[in-house]
Amino acid sequence: MNIQFRESTEAASPLTVKTAIADCDIHPARATRTELYPYLAKRWQHHLEVYGVHAYQGMMEGPPYPKAQPNASRRDAYPPEGGPQGSSLSFMQKQLLDPNNVQLGVLNPLNTGQGIRNHELSAALCSAVNDWQIDKWTSKDKRLKASIVVGNEDGLSAAAEIRERAGDRNFVQVLLLSRNVEPLGQRRYWPIYQAAEEAGLPVGVHAFGFGGNPITPSGWPSYYIEEMVGHSQCQQSALASLVLEGVFERFPKLKMVMIEAGFGWAPSLAWRLDKVWRRLRSEVPHVKRPPSEYIREQVWWTTQPMEDPERREDLFDVINWIGWDRLLFATDYPHWDYDEPSRVLPAGVSEANREAFYLGNAKKLYGIS
């Protein structure tokens, strides 16, 4: 949460040595509207100027549900040199990476080329964002690693983008969003999973995106909070689709990361899938094992926004059901619902679990030594 009266992180003493952490969900932003243009063909620059991005939503710019704060980001995260929150490397270093001793920061750019109806433009924008991540971020700070964003609705061109970047150690995962034209298990997305598996890269599925479907199965709701809470339902349905379409069975080395959609729902969804699968498995013979087994073996979860029980220790039950080895700490910087590293875990966690939660699991998953 963005607590306005919190002490400024700038005031934190640089001499304080904090335990090293991984932050598995950082959102880099563009400082100017045209910052991607050097990476885009003239044709697409012109196209953007004339027609915009033509997304699966009505508004030319901005979200359909107004966010709680500008750019859904912390008011204290505007860089001193100007530009939106998250658009300055030096300020990100000063506000997030240095004071929190972030050893590994995974970049998940939003507002890229994903969720755009013109699939050629989508692919061009995604490729540009990937170049931009290297130039502006990962080449300038070795703690930062990029995610390969791909034109999500065209599996073949997405797979080509993954293959082009495979082996480039600037990138540690492929990034999708949860809301697409169809549920993520559908065949149109399989080339993405195949290419990611071949490249040995996890596929991160971040909450959000646009595919034209209402964010409830009963139509469009009224409020931003419904969209925010609803992302976890989207994520559940996307994960159910991945399991039930047999993606994990078909791609057994594929690893997936559920990003910024919570994890409290994971045990319940897995139990429900198992129970219903026992009844209805004749409909899905390609799902050979209880769904919970695929989830336990092939799915990881970033922590932010951590569910917040009244009795905070209740969260330990949920984490034990999921497995301490499957959680990846994330702040969601610079967004307003940022989780503060020092405050997210209640007391009473073993040193080994704490290290795995904050750093070890992420380094292992993303292959960082």
Add this chain to the structure above:
Amino acid sequence: MASLIAGGVDCDLHPAVPHLTSLLPYLNDYWRDQVTTRGMVDLVSQSYPQNSPITTRPDWRPESGKPGESLEDMQRHVLDPFQFTHAICNPLYGVQMVFSEDLQAAFCRALNDWLAKEWLDRDPRLRGSIVIPTQSIDKAVAEIERCAPDRRFVQVLMLVMGDTPLGKRALWPIYEAAERLGLPIGIHAGSAYHNPPTSVGWGSYHIEDYVGQAQAFQTQLTSLIVEGVFAKYPRLKMVMLESGVSWISPYLWRLHKFWRGVRMETPWVDRAPLEIVRSNIRFSLQPFDAPPDQATLIRLFDHMQSDELVLFSTDYPHWQFDGQDALPEGLTPDLVRKIMIDNPHATYPRLT
């Protein structure tokens, strides 16, 4: 297994309409003629394909006809052996899929009259839910008011997936009427299929739709709470039927956190979501979606921090448990009594 006790209430059973033609005696001449002239077919929702394993238990499957269409079977399978005092009938006939408000209203009226005559009249333990034509709020309210004088109707029934989120203000006259007449609103699993059955689009499989019911309930609870339904109608009870229960606490932890963060957007929400759920929302027991171990069950009920949320149900004739094992392992006798008797009576004032 936890021991069932006599005198309980089954809050979710599904009597089946044998065929659309079964409703013809309850339609007026015009609609009867429309049904036959236009060759309208049976309104079977794909939520429950007749031969799907989940639609009925193997030992409850009739030799012919639809599962749940015989009162004698229902008596023999659940009403007698479970020794219920009351059992609440929630017809799942696919009238919600109809788009025309006139046709839908005629079908709902026929369905409610059919339920009263062919079920409630024939077994004094049975109670009913009023099925409403939600394509027209006026007609829905009129149907509630038409049926409400019959005290055997104990709630209003809606599906979890319709045209709009259930908290939307346009629907509030339904909630006003329900509160005024002492009728909880039952929200049952299922869809009108007027929207994709998941919030990420159309899946491929029946199993996917069924798993997705739980996510649909979650989005509806958010809508009902943040639109302010319970600030406006504080005495209104809503019952989530065939919703699953193991998702409740983690879902509320998330909603509560975000509500604290952005409550300026919905300032009329005058209590914390957790409090609203504890006072106004209830959940039917089956399908019980937790693993069959006592330790987990104890933690799940402890997370709820209330023993008043869950109402007993068999979900007859759907296949949710075998034999008499409707109660999960590990419930204390006190909790069994709350779930089977006290909570249903506290929820449904018309159960007398």
